[in-house]
Amino acid sequence: MIKKVLIANRSEIAVRIIRALKEMDIKSVAIYSDVDKNALHTQLADESIRIGPPPPLESYLNQDAIIDAALEMGCDAIHPGYGFLSERFDFNQKVRDAGLIFIGPNPESMQLLGSKVQSRNIMSQSGVPIIPGMMASSKEYDEFRDYAEKIGFPILIKSSDGGGGKGMRVVRELKDLKPSIETAMRESITAFGSDAIYLEKYLENPRHIEFQVARDHFGNAIHLFERECSIQRRHQKIIEETPSPIMNPDLRKKMGDAAVRVVNSANYDNIGTVEFLVDQDLNYYFLEVNARVQVEHPITEMTTGIDLVKLQINIADNKPIPYQQDDISQHGHSIECRIYAEDSDNNFAPSPGKVLFIKEPVGPGIRYDSGIYQGSEVPTYYDPILSKLVTWGDTRNEAIKRMVNALKENIILGVKTSMSFMIDILNHPEFVAGNTNTNFIPLHFFEKFPTNENDLLIALAVASFSSNHKNKNDNHTVQFSTSTNPWLEIGKWELL
16 A cells, blocks of 8 residues: 655645655655755645756756655655656566556557557557657668658657657758757757657647546456647647547547557556647547656646546556446546746747746636746756646536636736647637637737747847846846845836
């Protein structure tokens, strides 16, 4: 029986897991790097332990240090959260070899399905439609070039060992292939500790729809319906909703059944997500399996009433899923907005710093999963997600209006955020009509994006310089001083 869990993660997902553990009367242990010593997750956990310096490879990706910490603190299980080591089957195996429980699927199924390349092989053998692409990862440029020329441009470079847009690049011409591969490899090894990548054909303007699945050690498998994740920026989901605006009962059954077959075929034994791309004719293609809890899991919880983190823990604790497929139903509509510390008016440049003031939205149908508090620091080393704002409504229109109002009521001072951009998206007529695809943002908000990578690098350089050299005539810049009064430290702020 699980009695004490180390959370091998940080920020809002660590907080989410800690709260679930508290409700289950299970002790929690937080880990932290030097810059996260006073982070919210360390304050909410029953205990905390330093894991290393700020760089991820020396802290949140340091497998041996994390396992040693779990043993030192007397834990019997490790929850990886999402990102970092959550989909590393070698870490999964090391945890088990140390006599600990890994809160996630077994390492064999994680290797099969967590690897984007191997999962494509399984789908191909099972007859599930897949996008044309490499059936093995590589590090050789000649192999990439030959395959890209075989399937034709545009192509998509993807990390074999992770997701979240890290290590992902769209390439439309051969001349851009080599530098894009090099960049993707660097991003992948920084984010996931592995530079394994592969290529697949890039589909223009598809929808990104995923199915939440769960399977226990007794072979019981279910899905908990779909999530529409088409609103993305640089291949990173930023707004998700359920149900999908295009879903009909027949398509839902076909895709849901396919998702369950996927986890059964790999002997998967925890919660996970099967992702698909859907074209304009409602043809669906397997994309990948995320062998972990998703960032966007709250919208499924809001519409089904099932706590997915608790379900994760219970399955890992060798308990059966307490539902049959017919027991699960959806009620209403839910939307999630990921709130990032970034400047949407400056090419989404990161906006690290101190959170000087925060006012969270409250009201019916509003959920706020946050990793920050007033006075907390937003470091430069990690994904800049601050919180996830989730709304529920009887209808999609009600959920949208509730989200817009909640974003306007959500005040965060001290760092720039993406909230005003979220409001622009939610108010866009095409979003309101449900006409979304993975290129929605560049199609409708192209003015916010540089025309090429050189412009992007210049924008980032300017942002970095500006953050360290304040222009006295820029009254939008935060005025840092020794005062603890946020109203004295803000030059100008906008109430959204």
